[in-house]
Amino acid sequence: MKASVKLLAFVSVLALGASALAGDKKTSADDLRAWYAKAVAEFVACDTSSYGKYSAEGHSGYYPDSKDLVDEASEEARLENVSFCEGGGKHEMTYDIADVVMLKDTALVLGSGHYKRTEPEGAVSIDADYNFTEVLVKTGDGWKFRHSHVGAVLDMTAGEGE
Numbered sequence: 001m002k003a004s005v006k007l008l009a010f011v012s013v014l015a016l017g018a019s020a021l022a023g024d025k026k027t028s029a030d031d032l033r034a035w036y037a038k039a040v041a042e043f044v045a046c047d048t049s050s051y052g053k054y055s056a057e058g059h060s061g062y063y064p065d066s067k068d069l070v071d072e073a074s075e076e077a078r079l080e081n082v083s084f085c086e087g088g089g090k091h092e093m094t095y096d097i098a099d100v101v102m103l104k105d106t107a108l109v110l111g112s113g114h115y116k117r118t119e120p121e122g123a124v125s126i127d128a129d130y131n132f133t134e135v136l137v138k139t140g141d142g143w144k145f146r147h148s149h150v151g152a153v154l155d156m157t158a159g160e161g162e
Helices: 002-023 029-044 075-086
Strands: 055-062 090-103 106-118 124-139 142-152
Touching (some): 029 142
Parallel strands (some): 055 142
Antiparallel strands (some): 090 106, 124 142
8 A cells, every 4th residue: 555655646746747847848949930020020010019028128229320229128119119100110121040049048049131111201211131139038928039239231342343
């Protein structure tokens, strides 16, 4: 009797451990690529209800046209994006993810693409190729952007042959 109780307790502990491991599914690089695609699609579609939901607290960004880090998680940044879209502004973006590096609850997404921004009055303010590095963190609400770094691709042939 004692042996069967011990065996039952041991099997129960194994079953609980196995179910806990199964519930703690690790995020794969493909999962993050799909998450990233969804975030970009909502941004490009000007889905203003999504603005802010992909940003971790303190989400900062550095862009070619900024002198300082941009506080992407601020209410001011969210409202600027909403105003841009509601006013008729448009985003066009293509991108290619070159690599996803998983680091437990942090991930790096590296890639390149093309971005075109058309202001509400119709002027194109950005039309450039870019490289990017995104730092993502896993939170209780899922993956979030923690830092975005975007660099413009420079035309290294400018001035040649003159």
